[in-house]
Amino acid sequence: MHVRVLGSAAGGGFPQWNCACGNCAAVRGGDPAFEARTQDSLAVSRDGARWIVLNASPDITRQIEAAPALCPRHGRETPIAAIALTNGDLDHCLGLLSLRESQPLALYSTSAILEGLFGNNAFLRTLERHGDHTSLRELGPAPVPLEGPDKEPLGFTLQAVPVPGQLPIHLRGLREPSAMDNVALVLRDRQRDRTLLYIPGIARSFEGLRELLDAADCVFFDATFWSDRELGERGLGEARARDMAHWPLSGDDGSLALLSAHRERRIFLTHINNTNPILRKGSPERAAVERAGIAVAHDGLELSL
Numbered sequence: 001m002h003v004r005v006l007g008s009a010a011g012g013g014f015p016q017w018n019c020a021c022g023n024c025a026a027v028r029g030g031d032p033a034f035e036a037r038t039q040d041s042l043a044v045s046r047d048g049a050r051w052i053v054l055n056a057s058p059d060i061t062r063q064i065e066a067a068p069a070l071c072p073r074h075g076r077e078t079p080i081a082a083i084a085l086t087n088g089d090l091d092h093c094l095g096l097l098s099l100r101e102s103q104p105l106a107l108y109s110t111s112a113i114l115e116g117l118f119g120n121n122a123f124l125r126t127l128e129r130h131g132d133h134t135s136l137r138e139l140g141p142a143p144v145p146l147e148g149p150d151k152e153p154l155g156f157t158l159q160a161v162p163v164p165g166q167l168p169i170h171l172r173g174l175r176e177p178s179a180m181d182n183v184a185l186v187l188r189d190r191q192r193d194r195t196l197l198y199i200p201g202i203a204r205s206f207e208g209l210r211e212l213l214d215a216a217d218c219v220f221f222d223a224t225f226w227s228d229r230e231l232g233e234r235g236l237g238e239a240r241a242r243d244m245a246h247w248p249l250s251g252d253d254g255s256l257a258l259l260s261a262h263r264e265r266r267i268f269l270t271h272i273n274n275t276n277p278i279l280r281k282g283s284p285e286r287a288a289v290e291r292a293g294i295a296v297a298h299d300g301l302e303l304s305l
């Protein structure tokens with residue numbers, strides 16, 4: 001299995017257009033302790049020729065141009081055979097609107113997430129320009145074989161496991177939340193017995209998380225915030241990490257403590273908010289992550305499983 005990190009930042013990216021926090025100012029100023037990041041997304045392939053993109057970030061066209069394997073090879077076509085979504089947040093879906101040039105797409109997600117996107121959304125009709133344009137394929141806890149728009153198998157199964165989260169901001173008040181609004185994606189190459197687990201948004205631990213981590217060879221995990229009061233401490237608002245459905249890394253009950261118990265897996269942190277002190281190479285927080293045996297993902301990172 002080939003994996004490429006297309007983006008590793010939380011919504012807004014790094015730097016974020018309206019933020020002059022210490023981290024954003026430093027990366028804008030070219031401080032070598034920081035790297036700029038686009039919004040989180042992964043590309044995965046079995047053969048290196050046909051790819052599945054996990055989350056379609058608003059930066060997707062830049063991410064494609066930065067990844068030769070994702071660029072078209074002739075005429076009008078794309079190596080991207082399928083797209084799968086972990087939730088309906090705009091940092092994970094807005095890129096769909098940039099992929100609209102009548103290109104057939106296979107889009108996988110839960111019925112709750114697909115309905116939240118396509119129900120009553122005039123913009124998304126641009127992905128339904130002809131009968132074979134976007135095929136919506138429903139995901140749930142049972143593994144389904146992934147296929148491109150042409151029904152060619154991609155060599156993986158995919159399942160969606162409910163994870164504590166919240167409704168996308170634009171759906172709040174319109175309907176009740178459901179357990180399938182925010183999911184982990186489990187992508188498995190059965191032939192080679194390799195499993196990738198992608199959880200870019202998680203509000204807290206839940207029963208079954210340890211087993212999910214144990215069953216994966218490689219994990220990409222929510223690292224939005226280091227601490228619960230990270231925004232408040234920087235004078236950037238009152239919202240706490242936990243109110244925003246992001247489980248902070250630090251503390252006895254933080255996600256890092258749990259992840260470090262699974263350090264024999266390859267674990268990468270992603271969906272990193274621009275305020276997070278782990279963004280600075282050499283910071284005490286970054287050192288604590290590294291001591292825990294966990295890596296910080298960066299844009300363009302490639303690995304083979």
Ligand code: MLT
Pocket residue numbers: 010011089090091169201244
């Ligand atoms: C999140 O990860 O919490 C969302 O990206 C928030 C948002 O959509 O602004």
Ligand code: MN
Pocket residue numbers: 010011089091201271
């Ligand atoms: Mn987000």
Ligand code: ZN
Pocket residue numbers: 016019020021022023024025274275
């Ligand atoms: Zn910032």
